[in-house]
Amino acid sequence: MNCMDKGPSNHHKERRLSSRSNSGESDDIIETARIPTSTGRRKRNTSVSEPISVIQTTKRAIYTAGRPPWYNEQGEQKEAFIIGLSGGSASGKTTVAEKIIQALDFPWVVLLSMDSFYKVLTPEQHEIAEQNEYDFDHIDAFDFDLCCETLGNLKQGKKVEIPMYDFTTHARKKNTKTLYGANVVIFEGIMSFVKPELREILDMKVFVDADSDERLARRLRRDITQRGRNLQGVLHQYHKFVKPAFEQFIEPTIQYADIVVPRGGSNEVAIDLIAQHVHTQLEIRNLNFRSQLANAHIGQPLPSTLHVLDNTPQVQGIHTILRDQSTSRDDFVFYSKRLMRLLFEFALSFLPHSDHKVETPQDKVYDGRKFSGTGLCGMSILRAGETMEPALFSVTKDIRLGKILIQTNLETNEPELHYIRVPRKIHEDHVILMDATVATGAAAMMAIRVLLDHDVKEENILLVSLLMAETGVHSVAYAFPRVQIITTAVDKQLDSNYHIIPGLGNFGDRYFGTE
Numbered sequence: 001m002n003c004m005d006k007g008p009s010n011h012h013k014e015r016r017l018s019s020r021s022n023s024g025e026s027d028d029i030i031e032t033a034r035i036p037t038s039t040g041r042r043k044r045n046t047s048v049s050e051p052i053s054v055i056q057t058t059k060r061a062i063y064t065a066g067r068p069p070w071y072n073e074q075g076e077q078k079e080a081f082i083i084g085l086s087g088g089s090a091s092g093k094t095t096v097a098e099k100i101i102q103a104l105d106f107p108w109v110v111l112l113s114m115d116s117f118y119k120v121l122t123p124e125q126h127e128i129a130e131q132n133e134y135d136f137d138h139i140d141a142f143d144f145d146l147c148c149e150t151l152g153n154l155k156q157g158k159k160v161e162i163p164m165y166d167f168t169t170h171a172r173k174k175n176t177k178t179l180y181g182a183n184v185v186i187f188e189g190i191m192s193f194v195k196p197e198l199r200e201i202l203d204m205k206v207f208v209d210a211d212s213d214e215r216l217a218r219r220l221r222r223d224i225t226q227r228g229r230n231l232q233g234v235l236h237q238y239h240k241f242v243k244p245a246f247e248q249f250i251e252p253t254i255q256y257a258d259i260v261v262p263r264g265g266s267n268e269v270a271i272d273l274i275a276q277h278v279h280t281q282l283e284i285r286n287l288n289f290r291s292q293l294a295n296a297h298i299g300q301p302l303p304s305t306l307h308v309l310d311n312t313p314q315v316q317g318i319h320t321i322l323r324d325q326s327t328s329r330d331d332f333v334f335y336s337k338r339l340m341r342l343l344f345e346f347a348l349s350f351l352p353h354s355d356h357k358v359e360t361p362q363d364k365v366y367d368g369r370k371f372s373g374t375g376l377c378g379m380s381i382l383r384a385g386e387t388m389e390p391a392l393f394s395v396t397k398d399i400r401l402g403k404i405l406i407q408t409n410l411e412t413n414e415p416e417l418h419y420i421r422v423p424r425k426i427h428e429d430h431v432i433l434m435d436a437t438v439a440t441g442a443a444a445m446m447a448i449r450v451l452l453d454h455d456v457k458e459e460n461i462l463l464v465s466l467l468m469a470e471t472g473v474h475s476v477a478y479a480f481p482r483v484q485i486i487t488t489a490v491d492k493q494l495d496s497n498y499h500i501i502p503g504l505g506n507f508g509d510r511y512f513g514t515e
């Protein structure tokens with residue numbers, strides 16, 4: 001882990017994180033750091049500051065540093081809190097944003113710059129830009145539609161792809177940056193308050209004010225040292241475009257600000273006030289999730305989306321072995337694998353199928369059925385869900401796999417999201433979500449919420465588990481009524497530690513021999 005990252009606390013149940021990837025994609029990952037705590041300022045030359053939070057990456061693996069639930073027991077998102085920062089060029093917007101992040105001292109905060117949404121230039125426009133004759137300070141220079149859509153999705157907790165802007169080439173970089181899981185987004189840009197549809201997304205609007213001479217002096221220094229410009233070019237661009245645009249578009253938007261911050265990043269009092277307000281907003285949204293779930297649905301009938309494998313003598317026999325505390329680890333692994341294969345064969349029947357005729361070797365027509373979905377993915381909830389992957393492979397061909405690491409914080413009893421690796425284009429597919437056991441349903445709900453945030457359709461999710469508690473079934477079905485829940489048995493109770501009763505013990509410990 002990066003040295004800035006405090007890493008998961010030792011209050012967590014330890015779980016093994018496998019480096020094996022079945023997705024067929026490269027397993028290289030970026031670990032990004034938490035909020036920087038030093039006062040030293042980093043140079044910014046891209047449109048998403050990095051590394052600010054643990055929720056941004058350019059690769060397929062996303063580390064989220066133990067994010068607690070960001071949704072309520074109905075599975076609904078708690079919206080991210082969006083702070084908009086406006087002000088003239090080089091007024092100190094980025095500096096203020098970074099100071100707010102330091103003052104917040106809170107993870108899952110991301111800084112997003114409006115530079116990301118500069119329109120892509122035509123070759124002719126690019127040539128003009130090279131001569132400092134392109135007007136980057138006009139509202140038409142920005143793609144407001146993409147900006148609103150992206151910021152709106154981020155507010156809704158969705159995963160988004162952010163274009164990366166390079167001031168030295170006046171162009172977007174080839175790679176985008178993935179952002180997922182922000183609780184607070186700081187959005188800064190000269191035109192942040194210009195459009196009403198953008199203002200509407202902002203929960204708090206801050207205008208950073210600085211003397212115009214100071215702005216020019218800072219811009220000269222910055223553009224020459226960081227943006228590949230020369231003195232003459234910067235002065236020309238400033239007088240022709242930047243100064244008039246400030247007067248025409250930016251300065252008038254001060255009227256929309258909730259707070260005006262004179263002296264920018266030097267204004268510690270204003271920064272502390274902003275941080276305090278955000279803290280209050282986040283506290284209002286906090287939940288003690290797992291204990292709420294455990295008591296939420298006592299006595300309710302089981303939902304129609306629950307499908308339990310027939311309790312044949314064969315299934316009951318396997319359960320008897322698995323639940324027996326004296327069963328050896330070898331037998332536990334062997335019989336759980338048998339049960340998993342039966343479970344997956346059963347689960348596959350809940351995927352969409354359509355009529356499909358084939359000709360038999362006798363030249364006769366057979367009226368058959370065929371999987372009619374676009375594709376199939378498996379997602380395992382680490383670590384116990386990972387034990388189910390070989391059984392899934394044994395009954396499905398060409399399935400792509402992803403993983404989610406969720407741990408229980410033993411102090412708060414809340415599930416916390418640490419790691420996600422999602423197969424490409426998962427939103428088009430049916431997804432088999434695997435966990436060996438489901439007790440309160442808190443981890444399963446978090447995993448489902450992650451899938452929804454990646455645009456998987458709720459009705460395309462199958463939660464497949466060897467053993468569930470009634471509470472877990474109810475929690476999942478109440479929050480996500482279109483998810484199919486498929487298991488081999490449902491036990492009635494949870495004990496005070498949220499363990500399934502009678503249950504089969506800690507599945508992962510028994511399977512991996514880590515008791």
Ligand SMILES: Nc1ncnc2c1ncn2[C@@H]1O[C@H](COP(=O)(O)OP(=O)(O)O)[C@@H](O)[C@H]1O
Pocket residue numbers: 041087088089090091092093094095096188218219222263264265266
């Ligand atoms: N209070 C300040 N004192 C001195 N330099 C500053 C101050 N605030 C910002 N700067 C410098 O001015 C330049 C522009 O600041 P920045 O925060 O990037 O402005 P903006 O995001 O509004 O363009 C940067 O090089 C930054 O280091």
Ligand SMILES: Nc1ccn([C@@H]2O[C@H](COP(=O)(O)O)[C@@H](O)[C@H]2O)c(=O)n1
Pocket residue numbers: 088089090093115118136137166167169170171189190242
């Ligand atoms: N290719 C570009 C794009 C934008 N600019 C200037 O950037 C300013 C906005 O960024 P701040 O960090 O200063 O807020 C804006 O005034 C544009 O003139 C540019 O020079 N080249």
